[in-house]
Amino acid sequence: MADELELLRRADPVPADGPHFGDGPLDHRAERHLDRLLRDRPAAPHRRIRLAWGLAASAVVAALVSGLLFTGQTTAPAVAAPRPLVVRTDSTPVSLKEMAQRARAAAADGAPALRKGTHVQSWSLGMSDDKPPITLPEERIVRWHADDSHTELVVATDPRHPGRPVLREADGEPRLVEDGHVLSRQTYPPSWSDAPPESPPPHDPAGLRAYLQQARYSDDPMDTAGLLDAVTELLDHWTLGARESAALAQLLAGTEGLRPVGQVTDRLGRRGQAYVYDASVTRRMLILDPATGTVLGLETTFTTDQPEYGVKAGDVMEYSAWMR
Template structure:
């Protein structure tokens, strides 16, 4: 593999993986051994359809191992810490994760392409179709983000607290960067997890609306795997500071703010007060533009707001226009890319937040 490291700006730079043996034969064996390690980790992250899903602890271990093997600069014990280099998107010579994703999402995208290999036995596309872009419903009015934020603020004192864990339906696209392979797609993956004060928890995996696997996690699992360990704040300023500790790029950037919110929503379900803080912070982002009314991936009515990144990709966040609740986030291409065979409008990833 010709491994590349893709930094926050989207520029590809040579991987910092250690140099390995100097002679050609030894270097090839060294490279093949590491490729086998990476591929084994990726395959384990995508169990066969009939097999139970991975526990969250095992998935986190595999992600840390994978990022360490690929990048070589962040030890597995450090890989899941906020702000570490492992949280930066990576690109492989033969497989390119999406260019602007958190570690969990990037790992899902990497696994997506391996799912294509595992299910088809080749690099051909799987039978699963990529989702169509969100469609703006012109029959309904566009609601300004500031209006939604005010409505959320009015409900901030409503009953309900933030809790650890989410019910999420997610999908990701596997991308190849050689210009020869079409993007790989994978089935939608739905999980629900809940966590206790001692770090114990329960993770459920769904298929066709029913639970097909349930895993009980031991004490300390939450602390081991979570990036956002403390409860999210309930004020706009406090929430801005909270996200900046996770990623300083959120300061003054709508794109990275949405990116960080997406990471948070993989670990927490916000209460009304946190929802108001999130919406208030989003409303302060001048380059987060209203796209219009849509129906999300669960068929719920919402308002979509999007922000572009350097003319390549767009983060979209979907809010309930009445309550401000975050219904989903979505990453899509806005530029033709011959290397990955992406076209404007192609969906690269989406998350739908349920319950």
């Protein structure tokens, strides 16, 4: 386990002791480490483990979680929900229109290029109506190969607490595992689907909107919340190139209710411009790279107390941080 986690961290373009303000592509050494990590073991025979819990988490699961939290465990910091990102009070908000202009300028030479696959760290809050909520952190890397097969690696890891135990779910039962525990490793056979989000996204705003609408498998008009959901689905399949990021920034610039609030530092230490959308009980914060308009992350927090689930206004419901 430790060797695999070390390989994963060496493949990360933002190392733990680095300045954290860059998000560049993997170099040749990191790519070799990543290839070794993905190829050393055969595909796992069991099904893919899903970490996200819904609001209807069972009482049995909640009781097990309660036992983990209150039976003398002293090394379980990863079960606590991450604190919401804080906007710098001395920062100046950048409009989405301005961000779209920056993105178009950054895409002038077409680099970097679109790449199928993703590298994302995420946190999901699991809730029950009578037990404390818990957070399940994971890191997922999907790499596609020349024959259109792809490999997916999911690791239990929390960058807030490197080296400490991480909570994972197995067959509906939460338990603590060591940092870097491999949750699943799957190699999938070739797939040639031409339907979104498997097909390449276009790099013009109108075409991208139609693509995202189709990826939702719904004929209902796509509102701001639906658009953000579709963006999440897109980024869980593709690492956008400069032109696709520019098209997305232009699409976001014409979205109602998404307002600029200023600068934040995301959970991977990267500086970004934040844009907030307020719904009935949640607030969604989209973080964009200030120079290129690339989506860095998306955070959802509660805006009102939900006592039946043990959460308060300001608690983080879920968060994703995407990397190249």
